[in-house]
C-alpha cells in the first residue's frame with residue numbers, strides 16, 4: 001500500500017500554492033459584468049482583452065510563488081509563462097463558468113458567451129471543455145495545483161532545461177494524485193480524468209490565435225502585454 005498521506009513538506013507546498021492562488025484573484029469579476037448586460041462584439045472583445053491582461057499579471061504573481069520556480073533559468077521562466085498563458089486563461093475561464101451559481105445564471109452566462117462575438121465553430125470545443133471541467137467539481141486546492149502543473153509543462157517551446165521543469169512538475173503531480181484520492185475516494189480514476197482535461201486544454205489553446213482573428217468584428221486591439229504573450233499584432 002503506497003504511502004498515501006500527504007507529508008509535512010507536501011502540505012507546506014500545497015498551502016503556499018493555494019494561498020498564492022487565492023491572493024491573486026481576478027480583480028473585477030467578468031461573470032458579474034456579463035450577467036448584467038448584453039454587450040456588442042467590440043465591447044466584449046475589449047472586456048476579454050482587459051480581463052486577459054489582468055489575468056496574465058495575476059498569473060505572473062501566482063507563478064512566482066510556486067516553490068522552485070524562481071530558481072529555474074530566467075529565460076525558461078519566461079518560456080513557461082508564455083507557453084502556458086493561453087491555457088491558464090481558458091482554465092480560469094472554465095473555473096469562472098463552472099462556479100456555483102443558480103442554474104438560470106449559468107444559462108444566461110452561457111448565452112452571453114455564445115453571443116459575444118466568438119466565431120461559432122469554436123463554441124463546441126470551448127463549452128465541451130468548460131462542462132468537462134465543471135463535472136469534476138474541483139476543490140480550490142485542485143484548481144490551484146492544476147494551474148501550477150499547467151505552467152510547469154516541460155515541453156513548452158524554447159525551454160532549455162526541461163528536466164529541471166519536469167522535477168518541479170512531478171512534485172506537484174505527486175501532491176495532486178494524493179489530494180485526488182483523499183478528496184474523491186469513491187472515484188478511482190479521478191486523478192487520471194483531471195490530467196485528461198490538460199490534454200483537452202492544450203487542444204483548445206491550439207485554436208486560440210485562429211479564434212482571436214475571427215471574432216465577428218474588425219480592428220482587434222490588444223494591450224502591449226497581450227501582444228507579447230499572445231504573439232499577435
Ligand SMILES: O=C(NC1CCCCC1)[C@H](C1CCCCC1)n1c(-c2ccc(-c3nnn[nH]3)cc2)nc2ccccc21
Nearest residue numbers: 030044047048051052055092093096097113116208211212
Ligand atoms: O473574459 C473572459 N474570460 C476571462 C475569465 C477570467 C480570466 C481571464 C479571461 C471571456 C469573456 C469575455 C467577454 C465576452 C464573453 C467571454 N470568457 C471566455 C472566453 C471566451 C473566448 C476567448 C477567446 N480567446 N480567443 N478568442 N476568444 C477567451 C475567453 N470564456 C468564459 C467563460 C465564462 C466567463 C467568461 C469567459
